[in-house]
Amino acid sequence: MSVSELEPGDREFERTPPHDIPAEQGVLGGMLLSQDAIAEVIEVLRTADFYRPAHQIIYDAVLDLYGRGDPADAVTIAGELTKRGEIARVGGAPYLHTLISSVPTAANAGYYARIVRERSVLRKLVETGTRIVQMGYNADGADADEILDRAQAEVFAIAEKRSGEDYVPLSEIMPGALDEIEAIGSRGGQMVGVPTGFADLDALTNGLHPGQMIVVAARPAMGKALGLSTLVPTPEGWTTMGALEVGDEVLDADGRPTRVVAATEVMHGRPCHEVEFSDGEIVVADALHQWRTSVAGVTAVRTTEEIAATLDEVHVIDGPDGRVTKIVDVRPVASVPVRCIQVDNTDHLYLVGRSRVPTHNSTLALDFARAASIRHGLTSAFFSLEMGRNEITMRLLSAEARVALHAMRSGTMQDEDWTRLARRMSEVAEAPLFIDDSPNMSMMEIRAKARRLKQQHDLRLVVIDYLQLMTSGKRVESRQVEVSEFSRSLKLLAKELQVPVIALSQLNRGPEQRTDKKPMVSDLRESGSIEQDADMVILLHREDAYEKESPRAGEADLIVAKHRNGPTATVTVAFQGHYSRFVDMAQ
Structure with a gap:
């Protein structure tokens, strides 16, 4: 069958890939005429x-000579290609002079380069589209979400102007690495990565670096008596205290299923109070609810x-295990x-509430996002699978304006509180911080949203709160296997987007x-692979959460237990729970 006999649909695949030979000649001709044109084009x-x-x-050949500091013109390039045995492949020395004569001035080289780049992107798009079509036809029962994610990654790679090559020789990597070393030295000790907001931690890590996966871990908060609308996590998803019945399963303090063995009747019309604990937990209880507390021993x-x-x-309330x-x-x-309700585990505890599981490490992660976006204008994304966007915003405002969080929640703000809030409101509102509290987000959704933020807003930091609340919606061998997949996917996301x-x-x-x-580090729940994938592991510890008479009341240790590219150490900061924030210790 001749080309003329092909059906219209078949001809689509016979088209020549997008290109512009005159523009390519114009680029090379300009480079052979001017060193300045070379500098412009290589960008x-x-x-x-x-x-x-x-x-x-x-x-x-032009890049090689330019990189060595040698002149790159028709004569020197002809000599270089002759030495390499490639002069005949380019059409001989006369073709180099043809390139020069094809451009009236070297000043247009940058314009021609952009045309060549556009055609290159279109070629990659055609190639990628062909691969995506093949993915669809050759799925062979593969998960559709996985195929969609791979397709998105292929298109994103084009948008990021990446080369289609998966491997690069060391000779090409070396100049970029040396440039980075020189750039670090020229900063005179200034930070390279995204700042954390804590001076000692930044000094230890030099900021959070592109491609890093950082794990921040702490013990979860736990609750007992609650209002009916309080959210309760279960092995099947979220429910409320009012919907629970005897025989239902909730999660114990370690996140394992535990059964409800008893439940009180719903009590109405009782005088109620919010009881706030030092770890940020808030429990609604009636006025006559009894608590076993210690006062002065x-x-x-x-x-x-x-x-x-x-x-x-x-x-003070003594909890389980001290x-x-x-x-x-x-x-x-x-x-x-x-x-x-009463549950059938030995300590009778269960996890509760979107904004209360966990509390401390959420606060620390928000501090990192505040430092990046509010203090330094860097775009960050906070994906919250447990706190709502209003709760997050209230915590941000409390931390920035130094207005007690409980005053915001209870409506007891004073005039001076409103004044402080007004001073900080504009700067907080204009910060490039994106908050997503979509329920039951999957890993694929998080990746897709992060890619879009990278393309549209130059994303510099991603925070996910928190790992154990993520779900794949698939049948997996075990929860440990599922969490391991999430951990690995987050590391790959950091490398793909080149953000921490x-x-x-x-x-x-x-x-x-x-x-x-x-x-x-061995205390990380549900998966040892979290430790393996992480470039940095920060463990949060407060001595006064366990020892009521601790001389270190109000202090917190940020234990950098793993640091792939640097030393480990413990950084001490101050915990200001009433402002929902951690700050540097006073010097």
Whole structure:
């Protein structure tokens, strides 16, 4: 069958790939005429952007001579190609003079280069489209979401102006690495990566670097008595306290299924209070609810009303395994239906609430995002699978304006609080910080959104709160396998977008079995691969959360337990829970 006999649909595949030979000649001719043109063109084009192989060879020779500091003109390039045995492949020395004569001036080289680049992008798009079509036809039962994700990655690579080559010789990598070393030296010790907002941590890490996966981990907060609208995580997803029935499963303190064995009737019309703990947890309880607290070493049962009347004293609740929590505020709220459940694990604890599982490492991650976006104008994305966008915004405003978070929540802000808030509102609102609180986000959705933010807003930091709340929606061998896949995917996302990715994670109860209560990397919950994939692991530890008389009250340790590109150390910061933030220690 001749070409003329092909059906219209078949002719589409017989088309010559997009290219512009005169523009390629104009680029090379300008480079042979002017060193300045070479400097301009190399910022735009790579060797593979040329369609004609002879032009790729000439371009490589020009770059080699220019890189050595030698002149690159028709005579020197002819000599270089002769030495390489490639002069005949480009059409001989006369063709080099033809290139020069094809351009009236070297000043147009940059314009021609952009035309060549556009044609190169179109060729890559055609090639990518062909591969995507093949993916669709050759799926063979593969997951459609995975194929879609691969297709998105292929198109994103074009948008990022990357070469289609998967491998690069060391000779091509070396100049870029040396340039980076020189650039670091020329900064005079100034930070290279995305700042964390903590001076000692930045000094240790030199900021958070592109391609890094950083894991921030802490123990989860836990709750008992709650209002009916409180969200409760279960093995099947989210439910509410009001919807739970005897026999249902919730998650215990370590995230494992535990069964509800008893539940009170719903209680209406009772005077209610919000009880706020030192770890940020807030529990709604009625006025007569009983608490076993310790005051000045004396343990007794006290009602919510009694605690509210004696807040000038320090009320401490001893949790399981020596965990200590202080009551920092009790404030009246409008009456809500309340209820309690009992579960069948030994400590009778279960995880609750979007904004309360976990609390401390969410605060630290928000501090990182604040430092990047509000203080330094770098675009960051905060993907929250547990806190709502309004809760996150309130915490940001509390931290930035130094207005107590509980005053915002309870409507008790004073005039000076409103003044401080007004001063910071504009800067916070204009910060390039994007918050996504979409429920049940999958890894594919997070990657797609991050790619779009990278393309449209020059994304510099990604925060995911938190790893154990992610779901794939697929049947997997075990939860550990699923979390391992998420961990690996986040590392690949960091490399693909060339941004640091912070993943919040939970610790198991290992720290509470130790005398000093300090966490270790081995305490990371559900997956040892989190440690393997992470470039940096930061473990959060507060001594006063376990020891009520600790002389280090108000201090927190950021334990850099793993640092692939540098030393490990412990950085001490101050915890200001009422402002929902960590800050540098006063010098």
